[in-house]
Amino acid sequence: MKYQQDPTFKEPRFSGISTFMRLPHVKTTEDVDVAVVGVPFDTGQTFRTGARLGPQAIRNFSSLVRCSSNHHKINIFDYISAVDYGDIPVVPGFIQETYENMVDVLAPMYQKGIVPIVMGGDHSITLGELRAAAKTYGPVSLLHFDAHTDTVDSYFGQRYTHGTPFRRAVEEGLIDPASSIQIGMRGSMNSVNEYDDSRELGFEVITTDELLEMGIPALISAIKNRVKGHNVFLSFDVDFIDPAFAPGTGTPEVGGIYPREAFQILRQLTDIPFLGFDVVEVLPAYDHADITSALAANIMFEMMCLAALNKKAAVLDI
Numbered sequence: 001m002k003y004q005q006d007p008t009f010k011e012p013r014f015s016g017i018s019t020f021m022r023l024p025h026v027k028t029t030e031d032v033d034v035a036v037v038g039v040p041f042d043t044g045q046t047f048r049t050g051a052r053l054g055p056q057a058i059r060n061f062s063s064l065v066r067c068s069s070n071h072h073k074i075n076i077f078d079y080i081s082a083v084d085y086g087d088i089p090v091v092p093g094f095i096q097e098t099y100e101n102m103v104d105v106l107a108p109m110y111q112k113g114i115v116p117i118v119m120g121g122d123h124s125i126t127l128g129e130l131r132a133a134a135k136t137y138g139p140v141s142l143l144h145f146d147a148h149t150d151t152v153d154s155y156f157g158q159r160y161t162h163g164t165p166f167r168r169a170v171e172e173g174l175i176d177p178a179s180s181i182q183i184g185m186r187g188s189m190n191s192v193n194e195y196d197d198s199r200e201l202g203f204e205v206i207t208t209d210e211l212l213e214m215g216i217p218a219l220i221s222a223i224k225n226r227v228k229g230h231n232v233f234l235s236f237d238v239d240f241i242d243p244a245f246a247p248g249t250g251t252p253e254v255g256g257i258y259p260r261e262a263f264q265i266l267r268q269l270t271d272i273p274f275l276g277f278d279v280v281e282v283l284p285a286y287d288h289a290d291i292t293s294a295l296a297a298n299i300m301f302e303m304m305c306l307a308a309l310n311k312k313a314a315v316l317d318i
Contacts, residue, residue: 044124177202248287
């Protein structure tokens with residue numbers, strides 16, 4: 001059985017129960033290539049809270065997202081079977097228990113070669129995803145788009161927040177920093193050494209200013225050279241985008257990338273063996289006219305395109 005978006009338009013997009021892209025809501029790992037999963041958790045946020053409602057908002061807007069990509073010239077469901085698996089049972093206020101639940105749900109997906117596309121929630125959830133992925137893949141390469149490195153050691157004496165997941169992931173051996181890259185960092189910092197701290201962990205760091213100076217073609221080359229030969233996890237914090245276009249987020253930083261450039265980058269990340277994706281930090285309470293939810297839903301569509309292209313390439317190689 002192949003799961004896909006209902007193409008028949010039996011009812012208008014604004015009717016029915018909201019699932020991502022109107023995919024069937026099925027809790028199964030059989031006959032599935034891509035599983036959309038929500039993690040409505042924001043206990044890790046340190047400034048604005050409310051990202052626990054991000055998955056709901058993204059799903060609501062995503063009814064407008066269609067099945068075909070003009071850029072890639074494909075209908076994604078010609079190559080992948082996809083479901084909206086629903087939400088992981090989070091435990092508000094208890095991050096380690098939530099991580100355990102994430103591993104319980106996501107690890108079997110990775111073991112079966114399913115590509116999860118996870119909707120946050122704050123960025124602390126990515127540690128749970130990486131713990132699950134490592135059970136199958138071992139240390140993976142991280143491709144990280146964000147205004148912040150998220151490699152701080154602690155906030156308010158706490159080691160598990162949305163500002164610390166990638167330091168913890170390095171310490172736990174979940175990612176290989178020597179083949180990982182962080183892109184888009186900008187804004188004021190708690191320490192002038194913040195980016196150097198991330199580099200000392202082994203990451204390559206490209207700030208927004210450096211990205212704009214080098215240009216997108218050079219950035220794509222840098223990404224592909226860095227992750228070449230490795231399984232890759234892509235984590236996309238919506239504050240990578242300038243808050244003029246993504247106001248609904250927990251820690252906005254001015255001077256970011258425009259959506260147009262972000263999509264140009266994502267569409268060129270072909271021929272990379274992605275094992276999983278996430279989009280995090282959508283905060284609906286600050287999202288005027290749902291523009292951040294629209295952005296996130298379309299970013300997830302581009303991730304589905306990358307998964308479909310990888311599946312297409314695998315079929316052609318057989």
